Amino acid sequence: MNANNDIEQKLRISSERQRFAVGIVGGPTTVIDVAGRRIVIDPTFDPPGVKGYLKKTEGPAVSAVELGKVDVVLVSHDQHPDNLDERGRTFARSAPLVLTGPSAAERLGLPARALKPWESFELPGTPALRVQAVPAVHGPADGNRDEKGFINTEVTGFVLSGQSLPTIYLSGDNASLDVVSQIAERWTSIDVAVLFAGAARVPTKERARPLTLTSARAAAAAELLDARVVIPSHYRGWAHFTEGEGDLRAAFDDAGFSHVLHIGEMGQWIQGLE
Template identity: 55%
Template sequence: MTAPLPRHELGFLTVGGPTVVIDVAGLRLVSDPTFDAPTDYGALRKTRGPAVTTAALADTDVVLVSHADHADNLDVAGRAFALAAPRLLTNPGSARLLGGPAEGLAPWEAVRVSDAATITAVPARHGPADGETDAAGYVNCEVTGFVIQAPGTTIYVSGDNTSLALVAQVKERFGKIDHAVLHAGRATVPAKFAGRPLSLSAERASAAAQLLAAGHVVVAHQTGWEHFVDGPGATHKAFHDAGIADCLDSTPEGEWSVVG
Protein backbone atom coordinates (compact mmCIF):
# COMPACT_ATOMS: atom_id res chain seq x y z
CA MET A 1 0.00 0.00 0.00
CA THR A 2 1.37 3.43 -0.95
CA ALA A 3 2.03 5.69 2.02
CA PRO A 4 1.07 9.37 1.76
CA LEU A 5 3.86 11.69 0.73
CA PRO A 6 5.72 13.38 3.61
CA ARG A 7 4.28 16.77 4.52
CA HIS A 8 6.11 20.08 4.47
CA GLU A 9 5.60 23.35 6.29
CA LEU A 10 5.42 25.06 2.90
CA GLY A 11 5.90 23.12 -0.31
CA PHE A 12 4.66 22.78 -3.89
CA LEU A 13 4.56 19.69 -6.09
CA THR A 14 3.36 19.65 -9.70
CA VAL A 15 1.63 16.44 -10.72
CA GLY A 16 1.10 17.18 -14.42
CA GLY A 17 -1.53 19.12 -16.33
CA PRO A 18 -3.03 21.72 -13.98
CA THR A 19 -2.61 19.64 -10.83
CA VAL A 20 -0.50 21.06 -8.00
CA VAL A 21 -0.11 19.86 -4.42
CA ILE A 22 0.33 22.65 -1.88
CA ASP A 23 1.39 22.01 1.71
CA VAL A 24 0.82 25.07 3.88
CA ALA A 25 -0.02 25.80 7.52
CA GLY A 26 -0.41 22.11 8.36
CA LEU A 27 -2.80 21.51 5.46
CA ARG A 28 -2.45 19.59 2.23
CA LEU A 29 -4.32 21.07 -0.73
CA VAL A 30 -4.62 19.70 -4.28
CA SER A 31 -5.73 21.98 -7.12
CA ASP A 32 -7.58 20.80 -10.24
CA PRO A 33 -6.92 17.06 -9.79
CA THR A 34 -6.24 15.10 -13.01
CA PHE A 35 -5.13 11.52 -12.41
CA ASP A 36 -6.28 9.57 -15.49
CA ALA A 37 -3.82 7.63 -17.63
CA PRO A 38 -3.35 8.99 -21.19
CA THR A 39 -6.87 9.15 -22.65
CA ASP A 40 -8.63 10.43 -25.77
CA TYR A 41 -11.74 12.31 -24.59
CA GLY A 42 -12.75 13.32 -28.11
CA ALA A 43 -12.39 17.10 -28.01
CA LEU A 44 -9.32 16.83 -25.77
CA ARG A 45 -6.54 14.24 -25.59
CA LYS A 46 -4.38 13.53 -22.57
CA THR A 47 -0.90 12.42 -23.57
CA ARG A 48 0.77 11.71 -20.23
CA GLY A 49 -0.30 10.30 -16.89
CA PRO A 50 0.26 11.90 -13.47
CA ALA A 51 3.66 12.02 -11.78
CA VAL A 52 2.03 11.15 -8.43
CA THR A 53 -0.77 8.69 -7.66
CA THR A 54 -3.96 9.40 -5.77
CA ALA A 55 -2.86 6.89 -3.11
CA ALA A 56 0.17 9.07 -2.34
CA LEU A 57 -2.20 11.99 -1.71
CA ALA A 58 -4.86 10.13 0.26
CA ASP A 59 -4.36 12.46 3.24
CA THR A 60 -5.37 15.58 1.29
CA ASP A 61 -7.42 18.01 3.38
CA VAL A 62 -8.86 20.35 0.72
CA VAL A 63 -9.34 20.03 -3.04
CA LEU A 64 -9.65 23.19 -5.16
CA VAL A 65 -11.45 22.87 -8.50
CA SER A 66 -11.33 25.92 -10.76
CA HIS A 67 -14.05 24.41 -12.93
CA ALA A 68 -15.65 21.01 -13.44
CA ASP A 69 -16.63 21.49 -17.10
CA HIS A 70 -13.44 20.31 -18.85
CA ALA A 71 -11.53 17.05 -18.59
CA ASP A 72 -8.15 18.76 -18.65
CA ASN A 73 -8.96 20.33 -15.28
CA LEU A 74 -10.99 17.53 -13.74
CA ASP A 75 -10.76 14.13 -15.38
CA VAL A 76 -12.54 10.93 -14.30
CA ALA A 77 -10.07 9.85 -11.61
CA GLY A 78 -9.65 13.47 -10.53
CA ARG A 79 -13.40 13.87 -10.03
CA ALA A 80 -13.53 10.75 -7.84
CA PHE A 81 -10.55 12.04 -5.85
CA ALA A 82 -12.17 15.46 -5.39
CA LEU A 83 -15.51 14.06 -4.25
CA ALA A 84 -13.79 11.82 -1.70
CA ALA A 85 -11.85 14.70 -0.11
CA PRO A 86 -12.81 16.08 3.31
CA ARG A 87 -13.46 19.46 1.69
CA LEU A 88 -14.01 20.49 -1.94
CA LEU A 89 -14.10 24.15 -2.96
CA THR A 90 -15.09 25.36 -6.43
CA ASN A 91 -17.34 27.92 -8.14
CA PRO A 92 -21.14 27.81 -7.73
CA GLY A 93 -21.86 26.36 -11.17
CA SER A 94 -19.29 23.60 -10.76
CA ALA A 95 -20.65 22.85 -7.28
CA ARG A 96 -24.02 22.17 -8.88
CA LEU A 97 -22.38 19.93 -11.50
CA LEU A 98 -20.40 17.97 -8.91
CA GLY A 99 -23.05 17.76 -6.20
CA GLY A 100 -22.27 15.97 -2.97
CA PRO A 101 -19.82 17.82 -0.74
CA ALA A 102 -18.78 20.51 -3.25
CA GLU A 103 -18.93 24.07 -1.88
CA GLY A 104 -19.49 26.81 -4.46
CA LEU A 105 -17.80 30.12 -3.70
CA ALA A 106 -18.72 33.33 -5.49
CA PRO A 107 -15.90 35.71 -6.48
CA TRP A 108 -14.30 37.31 -3.40
CA GLU A 109 -16.13 34.92 -1.04
CA ALA A 110 -13.84 33.58 1.69
CA VAL A 111 -14.00 30.51 3.93
CA ARG A 112 -11.82 29.37 6.80
CA VAL A 113 -10.40 25.90 6.22
CA SER A 114 -8.51 25.68 9.51
CA ASP A 115 -7.66 27.86 12.49
CA ALA A 116 -4.68 29.16 10.50
CA ALA A 117 -5.83 29.33 6.88
CA THR A 118 -8.45 31.11 4.79
CA ILE A 119 -9.26 30.50 1.12
CA THR A 120 -10.91 33.16 -1.05
CA ALA A 121 -12.39 32.57 -4.49
CA VAL A 122 -11.21 35.16 -7.01
CA PRO A 123 -12.46 36.02 -10.52
CA ALA A 124 -11.13 34.29 -13.64
CA ARG A 125 -11.95 34.39 -17.35
CA HIS A 126 -11.43 31.26 -19.46
CA GLY A 127 -10.84 32.90 -22.85
CA PRO A 128 -10.47 36.23 -24.67
CA ALA A 129 -12.07 39.37 -23.22
CA ASP A 130 -14.38 39.71 -26.25
CA GLY A 131 -15.23 36.01 -26.37
CA GLU A 132 -18.86 35.00 -26.85
CA THR A 133 -20.51 34.23 -23.53
CA ASP A 134 -22.62 31.20 -22.65
CA ALA A 135 -26.19 31.30 -21.39
CA ALA A 136 -24.97 32.09 -17.88
CA GLY A 137 -22.82 35.00 -19.08
CA TYR A 138 -19.40 33.34 -18.87
CA VAL A 139 -16.65 33.19 -21.50
CA ASN A 140 -16.26 29.47 -22.25
CA CYS A 141 -17.56 28.47 -18.79
CA GLU A 142 -17.62 29.62 -15.17
CA VAL A 143 -14.12 29.48 -13.68
CA THR A 144 -12.59 30.59 -10.40
CA GLY A 145 -9.12 31.16 -9.01
CA PHE A 146 -8.20 31.01 -5.35
CA VAL A 147 -6.10 32.93 -2.83
CA ILE A 148 -4.83 30.98 0.16
CA GLN A 149 -3.87 33.03 3.21
CA ALA A 150 -1.94 31.58 6.12
CA PRO A 151 0.35 33.18 8.70
CA GLY A 152 3.16 34.90 6.80
CA THR A 153 2.10 33.47 3.42
CA THR A 154 -0.29 34.43 0.62
CA ILE A 155 -0.66 32.09 -2.37
CA TYR A 156 -2.54 32.83 -5.59
CA VAL A 157 -3.83 29.94 -7.73
CA SER A 158 -5.04 31.35 -11.04
CA GLY A 159 -7.24 28.60 -12.44
CA ASP A 160 -7.73 28.80 -16.22
CA ASN A 161 -7.63 32.59 -16.32
CA THR A 162 -6.48 34.61 -19.34
CA SER A 163 -7.21 38.08 -17.98
CA LEU A 164 -4.34 40.24 -16.75
CA ALA A 165 -6.93 42.79 -15.61
CA LEU A 166 -8.31 40.21 -13.19
CA VAL A 167 -4.78 39.37 -12.03
CA ALA A 168 -4.34 43.07 -11.29
CA GLN A 169 -7.57 43.03 -9.24
CA VAL A 170 -6.21 40.17 -7.15
CA LYS A 171 -3.00 42.10 -6.54
CA GLU A 172 -4.94 45.22 -5.59
CA ARG A 173 -7.22 43.32 -3.21
CA PHE A 174 -4.59 41.24 -1.41
CA GLY A 175 -1.41 43.28 -1.76
CA LYS A 176 1.66 41.11 -1.33
CA ILE A 177 1.47 37.78 -3.15
CA ASP A 178 4.29 35.52 -1.95
CA HIS A 179 3.66 32.54 -4.23
CA ALA A 180 1.72 32.20 -7.48
CA VAL A 181 0.50 29.06 -9.23
CA LEU A 182 -0.30 30.11 -12.79
CA HIS A 183 -2.15 28.03 -15.39
CA ALA A 184 -0.40 28.69 -18.68
CA GLY A 185 0.22 26.46 -21.71
CA ARG A 186 -1.68 28.69 -24.15
CA ALA A 187 -4.46 26.10 -24.32
CA THR A 188 -5.96 26.27 -27.81
CA VAL A 189 -9.00 24.49 -29.25
CA PRO A 190 -9.63 25.44 -32.92
CA ALA A 191 -13.41 25.31 -32.53
CA LYS A 192 -13.40 27.87 -29.71
CA PHE A 193 -12.85 31.61 -30.27
CA ALA A 194 -11.06 30.96 -33.60
CA GLY A 195 -8.28 29.14 -31.79
CA ARG A 196 -7.37 32.05 -29.53
CA PRO A 197 -5.87 31.17 -26.12
CA LEU A 198 -8.07 29.73 -23.38
CA SER A 199 -5.31 30.02 -20.76
CA LEU A 200 -2.24 32.20 -20.29
CA SER A 201 0.45 32.00 -22.95
CA ALA A 202 4.05 31.82 -21.77
CA GLU A 203 4.45 35.56 -22.35
CA ARG A 204 1.25 36.44 -20.52
CA ALA A 205 2.21 34.17 -17.62
CA SER A 206 5.41 36.19 -17.40
CA ALA A 207 3.36 39.40 -17.47
CA ALA A 208 1.06 38.06 -14.73
CA ALA A 209 4.07 37.20 -12.58
CA GLN A 210 5.35 40.75 -13.01
CA LEU A 211 1.96 42.23 -12.07
CA LEU A 212 1.82 40.09 -8.95
CA ALA A 213 5.46 40.77 -8.02
CA ALA A 214 5.53 37.26 -6.58
CA GLY A 215 8.94 36.04 -5.48
CA HIS A 216 8.07 32.42 -6.32
CA VAL A 217 6.03 31.28 -9.33
CA VAL A 218 4.93 27.74 -10.18
CA VAL A 219 3.63 27.38 -13.74
CA ALA A 220 1.23 24.48 -14.28
CA HIS A 221 -1.26 23.51 -17.00
CA GLN A 222 1.49 23.29 -19.65
CA THR A 223 2.23 19.56 -19.96
CA GLY A 224 0.40 16.32 -20.59
CA TRP A 225 -2.38 17.46 -22.95
CA GLU A 226 -2.31 17.80 -26.74
CA HIS A 227 -3.98 21.24 -26.78
CA PHE A 228 -1.33 22.86 -24.55
CA VAL A 229 0.79 24.87 -27.00
CA ASP A 230 3.41 26.55 -24.77
CA GLY A 231 5.45 24.05 -22.77
CA PRO A 232 8.08 24.57 -20.04
CA GLY A 233 10.70 25.66 -22.59
CA ALA A 234 8.52 28.51 -23.83
CA THR A 235 7.72 29.49 -20.26
CA HIS A 236 11.37 29.61 -19.25
CA LYS A 237 12.21 31.71 -22.32
CA ALA A 238 9.42 34.18 -21.57
CA PHE A 239 10.49 34.60 -17.95
CA HIS A 240 14.15 34.86 -18.99
CA ASP A 241 13.35 37.45 -21.68
CA ALA A 242 11.46 39.50 -19.09
CA GLY A 243 14.38 39.31 -16.67
CA ILE A 244 12.42 37.44 -13.99
CA ALA A 245 13.72 33.89 -14.46
CA ASP A 246 14.88 33.87 -10.84
CA CYS A 247 11.26 33.71 -9.59
CA LEU A 248 10.27 30.77 -11.85
CA ASP A 249 10.18 27.41 -10.10
CA SER A 250 11.71 24.80 -12.44
CA THR A 251 11.40 21.82 -10.10
CA PRO A 252 10.51 18.70 -12.14
CA GLU A 253 7.04 17.19 -11.91
CA GLY A 254 6.73 14.69 -9.07
CA GLU A 255 9.40 16.40 -6.93
CA TRP A 256 8.79 18.77 -4.03
CA SER A 257 9.78 22.41 -4.14
CA VAL A 258 10.16 23.13 -0.44
CA VAL A 259 10.12 26.83 0.38
CA GLY A 260 11.89 28.30 3.40
Protein backbone atom coordinates (compact mmCIF):
# COMPACT_ATOMS: atom_id res chain seq x y z
CA MET A 1 0.00 0.00 0.00
CA ASN A 2 1.30 3.47 -0.87
CA ALA A 3 0.21 5.36 2.22
CA ASN A 4 0.65 8.84 0.77
CA ASN A 5 -1.47 8.09 -2.32
CA ASP A 6 -4.20 5.89 -0.87
CA ILE A 7 -4.95 7.52 2.46
CA GLU A 8 -7.64 10.16 2.40
CA GLN A 9 -8.35 12.93 4.85
CA LYS A 10 -11.56 14.82 4.21
CA LEU A 11 -14.08 14.32 6.97
CA ARG A 12 -14.26 16.23 10.22
CA ILE A 13 -14.42 13.97 13.26
CA SER A 14 -17.95 13.87 14.64
CA SER A 15 -20.31 11.49 16.38
CA GLU A 16 -20.86 9.69 13.06
CA ARG A 17 -18.84 6.50 13.17
CA GLN A 18 -16.49 5.30 10.45
CA ARG A 19 -15.77 1.75 9.32
CA PHE A 20 -12.07 2.21 10.03
CA ALA A 21 -10.44 5.57 10.58
CA VAL A 22 -8.06 7.35 12.95
CA GLY A 23 -8.12 11.00 13.91
CA ILE A 24 -6.05 13.28 16.16
CA VAL A 25 -8.10 15.64 18.32
CA GLY A 26 -5.10 17.45 19.80
CA GLY A 27 -2.00 16.66 21.85
CA PRO A 28 -2.07 12.89 22.40
CA THR A 29 -5.84 12.55 22.13
CA THR A 30 -6.60 10.09 19.34
CA VAL A 31 -9.91 8.60 18.19
CA ILE A 32 -10.05 5.18 16.54
CA ASP A 33 -13.16 3.80 14.87
CA VAL A 34 -12.69 0.09 14.18
CA ALA A 35 -14.89 -3.02 14.19
CA GLY A 36 -17.95 -1.01 15.13
CA ARG A 37 -16.32 0.46 18.24
CA ARG A 38 -15.15 3.96 19.04
CA ILE A 39 -11.99 4.11 21.12
CA VAL A 40 -10.30 7.24 22.51
CA ILE A 41 -6.83 7.31 24.04
CA ASP A 42 -5.66 9.96 26.51
CA PRO A 43 -8.57 12.43 26.38
CA THR A 44 -7.56 16.08 26.84
CA PHE A 45 -10.34 18.60 26.33
CA ASP A 46 -9.32 21.56 28.52
CA PRO A 47 -8.77 24.95 26.86
CA PRO A 48 -5.24 26.39 26.50
CA GLY A 49 -3.55 27.67 29.62
CA VAL A 50 -1.05 26.87 32.34
CA LYS A 51 -1.54 23.38 33.78
CA GLY A 52 0.79 23.16 36.78
CA TYR A 53 4.33 23.06 35.44
CA LEU A 54 3.15 22.63 31.82
CA LYS A 55 1.59 25.06 29.35
CA LYS A 56 -1.09 24.06 26.88
CA THR A 57 -0.94 26.18 23.73
CA GLU A 58 -3.87 24.79 21.69
CA GLY A 59 -7.33 23.59 22.58
CA PRO A 60 -8.89 20.43 21.15
CA ALA A 61 -9.96 20.51 17.49
CA VAL A 62 -13.10 18.55 18.42
CA SER A 63 -15.01 18.83 21.68
CA ALA A 64 -16.00 15.92 23.88
CA VAL A 65 -19.65 16.60 23.06
CA GLU A 66 -18.96 16.42 19.32
CA LEU A 67 -17.36 12.99 19.72
CA GLY A 68 -20.56 11.52 21.08
CA LYS A 69 -20.61 8.17 22.84
CA VAL A 70 -17.51 6.02 23.00
CA ASP A 71 -17.09 2.34 23.81
CA VAL A 72 -13.80 2.49 25.68
CA VAL A 73 -11.26 5.06 26.80
CA LEU A 74 -7.61 4.06 26.99
CA VAL A 75 -5.43 6.00 29.43
CA SER A 76 -1.70 5.60 29.01
CA HIS A 77 -1.19 7.39 32.35
CA ASP A 78 -3.23 9.65 34.56
CA GLN A 79 -0.72 11.84 36.41
CA HIS A 80 0.30 14.29 33.69
CA PRO A 81 -2.19 16.91 32.46
CA ASP A 82 -0.99 16.71 28.86
CA ASN A 83 -2.32 13.13 28.75
CA LEU A 84 -5.37 13.38 31.02
CA ASP A 85 -6.72 16.79 32.02
CA GLU A 86 -9.78 17.72 34.04
CA ARG A 87 -12.31 17.60 31.21
CA GLY A 88 -10.59 14.46 29.97
CA ARG A 89 -11.15 12.80 33.35
CA THR A 90 -14.83 13.68 33.23
CA PHE A 91 -15.01 12.27 29.70
CA ALA A 92 -13.24 9.05 30.72
CA ARG A 93 -15.38 8.49 33.80
CA SER A 94 -18.53 8.86 31.70
CA ALA A 95 -17.41 6.07 29.35
CA PRO A 96 -18.63 2.49 29.83
CA LEU A 97 -15.04 1.27 30.26
CA VAL A 98 -11.56 2.66 30.87
CA LEU A 99 -8.52 0.46 30.30
CA THR A 100 -5.25 1.58 31.85
CA GLY A 101 -2.30 0.42 33.94
CA PRO A 102 -2.70 -0.90 37.50
CA SER A 103 -1.61 2.26 39.34
CA ALA A 104 -3.79 4.53 37.20
CA ALA A 105 -6.79 2.20 37.55
CA GLU A 106 -6.50 2.34 41.32
CA ARG A 107 -6.42 6.13 41.32
CA LEU A 108 -9.20 6.56 38.74
CA GLY A 109 -11.65 4.06 40.21
CA LEU A 110 -14.66 2.82 38.29
CA PRO A 111 -15.11 2.34 35.36
CA ALA A 112 -11.34 1.80 35.09
CA ARG A 113 -10.02 -1.73 34.66
CA ALA A 114 -6.35 -2.51 35.23
CA LEU A 115 -4.19 -4.24 32.64
CA LYS A 116 -0.62 -5.23 33.37
CA PRO A 117 1.85 -5.32 30.45
CA TRP A 118 0.94 -8.11 28.00
CA GLU A 119 -2.49 -8.66 29.60
CA SER A 120 -5.49 -8.43 27.27
CA PHE A 121 -9.16 -7.54 27.44
CA GLU A 122 -11.67 -8.55 24.80
CA LEU A 123 -14.28 -5.93 24.04
CA PRO A 124 -17.76 -7.42 23.77
CA GLY A 125 -19.36 -7.52 20.36
CA THR A 126 -18.87 -8.96 16.91
CA PRO A 127 -16.25 -9.13 15.54
CA ALA A 128 -14.15 -9.65 18.66
CA LEU A 129 -11.66 -6.85 19.31
CA ARG A 130 -8.80 -7.47 21.70
CA VAL A 131 -6.99 -4.71 23.60
CA GLN A 132 -3.56 -5.74 24.85
CA ALA A 133 -1.55 -3.60 27.26
CA VAL A 134 2.11 -3.26 26.29
CA PRO A 135 5.08 -1.70 28.10
CA ALA A 136 6.20 1.90 27.78
CA VAL A 137 9.12 3.82 29.30
CA HIS A 138 8.50 7.51 29.92
CA GLY A 139 12.07 8.78 29.64
CA PRO A 140 15.69 7.81 28.97
CA ALA A 141 16.84 4.27 29.76
CA ASP A 142 19.09 5.44 32.60
CA GLY A 143 16.47 7.74 34.08
CA ASN A 144 15.56 7.95 37.74
CA ARG A 145 13.18 5.19 38.75
CA ASP A 146 10.53 5.36 41.43
CA GLU A 147 9.88 2.74 44.11
CA LYS A 148 7.99 0.61 41.56
CA GLY A 149 10.77 0.83 38.98
CA PHE A 150 9.08 3.33 36.66
CA ILE A 151 10.83 6.26 35.00
CA ASN A 152 8.74 9.39 35.50
CA THR A 153 5.56 7.35 36.08
CA GLU A 154 3.88 4.12 35.05
CA VAL A 155 2.82 4.31 31.39
CA THR A 156 0.90 1.78 29.33
CA GLY A 157 0.78 1.38 25.56
CA PHE A 158 -1.84 -0.68 23.75
CA VAL A 159 -2.24 -2.98 20.75
CA LEU A 160 -5.69 -3.43 19.20
CA SER A 161 -6.24 -6.58 17.15
CA GLY A 162 -8.72 -9.21 16.05
CA GLN A 163 -9.36 -11.81 13.38
CA SER A 164 -9.56 -10.12 9.95
CA LEU A 165 -9.03 -6.75 11.66
CA PRO A 166 -6.09 -4.36 11.35
CA THR A 167 -3.47 -4.42 14.10
CA ILE A 168 -3.05 -0.99 15.68
CA TYR A 169 -0.27 0.02 18.06
CA LEU A 170 -0.78 3.02 20.36
CA SER A 171 2.54 3.85 21.97
CA GLY A 172 1.55 6.12 24.83
CA ASP A 173 4.36 8.25 26.23
CA ASN A 174 7.15 5.84 25.39
CA ALA A 175 10.73 6.88 24.64
CA SER A 176 12.28 3.40 24.46
CA LEU A 177 13.23 1.57 21.29
CA ASP A 178 13.90 -1.52 23.39
CA VAL A 179 10.20 -1.54 24.26
CA VAL A 180 9.33 -1.16 20.58
CA SER A 181 11.58 -4.13 19.81
CA GLN A 182 9.71 -6.24 22.38
CA ILE A 183 6.41 -5.36 20.73
CA ALA A 184 7.82 -6.11 17.27
CA GLU A 185 8.88 -9.57 18.48
CA ARG A 186 5.31 -10.37 19.52
CA TRP A 187 3.61 -8.75 16.53
CA THR A 188 5.33 -9.54 13.23
CA SER A 189 3.63 -6.62 11.49
CA ILE A 190 1.73 -3.57 12.64
CA ASP A 191 -0.82 -2.13 10.23
CA VAL A 192 -1.14 1.28 11.88
CA ALA A 193 1.20 2.71 14.51
CA VAL A 194 0.09 5.81 16.40
CA LEU A 195 3.36 7.06 17.86
CA PHE A 196 3.45 9.66 20.63
CA ALA A 197 6.34 11.81 19.47
CA GLY A 198 7.27 15.46 20.04
CA ALA A 199 10.45 14.83 22.05
CA ALA A 200 8.75 16.14 25.20
CA ARG A 201 11.25 17.82 27.51
CA VAL A 202 10.77 19.27 30.98
CA PRO A 203 13.71 21.22 32.48
CA THR A 204 13.26 19.69 35.93
CA LYS A 205 13.09 16.10 34.71
CA GLU A 206 15.92 13.89 33.49
CA ARG A 207 18.20 16.85 32.69
CA ALA A 208 15.66 17.96 30.06
CA ARG A 209 16.28 14.83 27.98
CA PRO A 210 13.39 13.52 25.85
CA LEU A 211 10.56 11.86 27.75
CA THR A 212 8.83 10.68 24.57
CA LEU A 213 10.01 9.60 21.13
CA THR A 214 12.17 12.01 19.21
CA SER A 215 11.41 12.26 15.50
CA ALA A 216 14.46 10.12 14.69
CA ARG A 217 13.37 7.48 17.18
CA ALA A 218 9.84 7.52 15.79
CA ALA A 219 11.27 6.71 12.35
CA ALA A 220 13.37 3.94 13.88
CA ALA A 221 10.28 2.60 15.64
CA ALA A 222 8.43 2.50 12.32
CA GLU A 223 11.19 0.34 10.87
CA LEU A 224 11.30 -2.00 13.87
CA LEU A 225 7.53 -2.48 13.76
CA ASP A 226 7.41 -2.93 9.98
CA ALA A 227 4.46 -0.53 10.18
CA ARG A 228 2.42 0.02 7.01
CA VAL A 229 1.15 3.39 8.25
CA VAL A 230 2.52 5.67 10.97
CA ILE A 231 0.35 8.43 12.40
CA PRO A 232 2.17 10.71 14.85
CA SER A 233 0.45 12.37 17.77
CA HIS A 234 1.64 14.23 20.88
CA TYR A 235 3.80 16.65 18.85
CA ARG A 236 1.81 19.90 19.01
CA GLY A 237 -0.41 21.75 21.45
CA TRP A 238 1.96 21.94 24.44
CA ALA A 239 5.01 24.12 25.04
CA HIS A 240 7.18 21.22 26.24
CA PHE A 241 6.86 19.39 22.91
CA THR A 242 10.17 20.32 21.27
CA GLU A 243 9.89 18.64 17.84
CA GLY A 244 7.06 19.18 15.40
CA GLU A 245 5.78 18.28 11.96
CA GLY A 246 8.86 19.48 10.10
CA ASP A 247 11.17 17.41 12.31
CA LEU A 248 9.03 14.33 11.79
CA ARG A 249 8.96 14.68 8.03
CA ALA A 250 12.73 15.24 7.89
CA ALA A 251 13.51 12.27 10.15
CA PHE A 252 11.29 9.86 8.23
CA ASP A 253 12.76 11.09 4.95
CA ASP A 254 16.31 10.62 6.27
CA ALA A 255 15.42 7.07 7.32
CA GLY A 256 13.76 6.26 3.99
CA PHE A 257 10.35 5.79 5.56
CA SER A 258 8.46 8.86 4.43
CA HIS A 259 6.12 6.58 2.47
CA VAL A 260 4.56 5.24 5.71
CA LEU A 261 4.25 8.59 7.48
CA HIS A 262 0.87 10.28 7.47
CA ILE A 263 0.42 13.50 9.41
CA GLY A 264 -3.26 14.33 9.70
CA GLU A 265 -4.98 17.64 10.23
CA MET A 266 -6.22 18.01 13.77
CA GLY A 267 -9.90 17.19 14.00
CA GLN A 268 -10.14 15.30 10.70
CA TRP A 269 -10.38 11.59 10.01
CA ILE A 270 -7.53 9.77 8.36
CA GLN A 271 -9.16 7.13 6.15
CA GLY A 272 -8.08 4.51 3.65
CA LEU A 273 -5.92 2.73 6.23
CA GLU A 274 -6.85 -0.84 5.32
